[in-house]
Amino acid sequence: MSKEFIFKKLKQIATLISEMEEIIFIPFSEFKKKFVNVRSAERNFQLIVEQACDINNHILLETGHETPDTYRASFTGLEKIGILENKISKELVRSANLRNILIHEYDFDQDNFIFYKSVKKFMPVYKEYIIAIQKYLNKKS
Numbered sequence: 001m002s003k004e005f006i007f008k009k010l011k012q013i014a015t016l017i018s019e020m021e022e023i024i025f026i027p028f029s030e031f032k033k034k035f036v037n038v039r040s041a042e043r044n045f046q047l048i049v050e051q052a053c054d055i056n057n058h059i060l061l062e063t064g065h066e067t068p069d070t071y072r073a074s075f076t077g078l079e080k081i082g083i084l085e086n087k088i089s090k091e092l093v094r095s096a097n098l099r100n101i102l103i104h105e106y107d108f109d110q111d112n113f114i115f116y117k118s119v120k121k122f123m124p125v126y127k128e129y130i131i132a133i134q135k136y137l138n139k140k141s
Contacts, residue, residue: 009051016044049099071096083136091125
């Protein structure tokens with residue numbers, strides 16, 4: 001398994017989370033005033049989910065498991081092999097659902113507050129995700 005690949009992706013996720021926190025912890029009234037805030041937060045969130053799923057798929061493939069067909073299945077796949085706890089996996093699946101809404105434009109522009117509120121909840125979960133993957137990699141040393 002290419003630890004360097006995974007650590008690079010984890011570092012990218014951590015950077016994206018840091019950028020997100022600069023945007024999403026301002027009051028919503030300020031957040032929505034600037035189009036660039038909304039679009040930056042949406043894009044960073046999309047990238048966080050996609051980077052995590054790249055890691056998931058890499059681990060699953062390297063451990064002899066099938067590569068999942070969906071982002072959601074990549075998180076449940078890591079739960080099945082004992083890398084992610086059920087509680088974290090469920091939240092990460094929800095985050096993949098939100099990513100899908102953003103990407104497929106299911107009329108999400110109508111309520112940026114839902115995105116704003118949801119993404120604030122997911123940032124700590126992705127921090128837990130980073131810790132879980134690092135723990136897994138350290139065990140493989």
